[in-house]
Amino acid sequence: MTLALIAGRGTLPAAVAAAASAQPVVCAYEGTSPEGLDIDLTFRLETLGTLLVRLGERGVTQVCFAGGIDRPQLDPTKLDSETAPLVPLFMEALQKGDDGALRVVMDLFERTGFTVLGADEVAPDLLAKGGVHSELWPDAAMRRDAEIAAEHILELSAKDIGQACVAGNGTLRAMEDAAGTDAMLAGLGDRGAGAILFKGPKAGQTRKIDLPTVGPETFIAAARAGLRGVVVDAGDVIVLDAPRCTALADEHGLVFWARTGE
Structure with a gap:
């Protein structure tokens, strides 16, 4: 089996490639x-x-998507002959939210004969392991804020707008949009004081593309925003360089908690 890695920004693609049984394309x-x-x-x-054809020529049978890619704009002047028949599918995808668009792309690969693997299938050790990973532990207020945040993500799942939000003192303070988690945290201002960042999957979200992800930069941004902690759903969120994340949490006095069973 030959794997192709559709690689976007960040360090996730390299982490997935390192965990693969053979060097991917x-x-x-x-x-x-x-x-x-x-x-x-x-x-x-x-x-x-044309990419689909070239992957087939290289003997690729499996595909994994990893890393961030900005939503593209379709330029009809740059269409090649292999891609022109796919335009109706592209137009459908571009009208959907992030998860909906990714489902259309994933379906295209699968209909072409490729097996789409989630990053967690290629690199299962990247998934958040349940428990508290910092010296500080969540208190009752933080647990309540985590519940509020998780419920909000689920309630807004149909709108397909984000996988992260900020909650504090029993209220929602910010919700991730297409700009991403870092932009949300950078725009908090005084609203970040005493709050938490929560990340978890939307209801019904495919696990094969775009699982929620945190990494060292997340903890640096959370500390800069004045947050108390970073909370994720165990088994449903990818953690990049987990030891470094724990070290940063302890360095900045943050709670790092992967909820289980909630």
């Missing part, structure tokens, strides 16, 4: 540079059909 969207990886193939939305 690394494919990157034009203008996107995954950290720590050499790129084998580049593509655009307008040349996705």
Whole structure:
């Protein structure tokens, strides 16, 4: 089995590649540079059909999506002959939310004969392990805030707008949008004081693409925003460089808690 890694920004693609049983074919969207990886193939939305053909020629049978990719704009002048028949699917995808668009792309790969694997299937050790991973432990107020945040993510799942939010003192303070978690935290201002960042999957979200992810930069941003802690759903969120995340949590006096059973 030959694996192709559709690699976006950040360190997740390299972590997935390192866990793969063999070196994958690394494919990157034009203008996107995954950290720590050499790129084998580049593509655009307008040349996705050609990418599918080239992967087949290389004997690829499995595909894994990892890392962030900005929602592209379709430029009809750059369509190639292999991709032109796919335009109706692209238009459908671009009208959906993030998860809906990713489902359309995943369906396209699967209909072409590729097996789509989630990053957690290739690198299961990246999933958050249940428990408290910091010296500080969550108190009753933080547990209540985590419940409020998790319920909010589930309530807004149908709108497909984010996988993270900030809650504090029993109220929701911010919700992630297309700009991402870092932008949400950077825009908190005084609202971050005493709050928590919560990350978890939306209801019905496919696990094969875009699982929620935290990493060292998340903890640095959380500390900068004045938060009390970072809370994730165990088994449903990817943690990049978990030892470094724990060290940063302790350095900045943050709680790092992976909830289980909630």
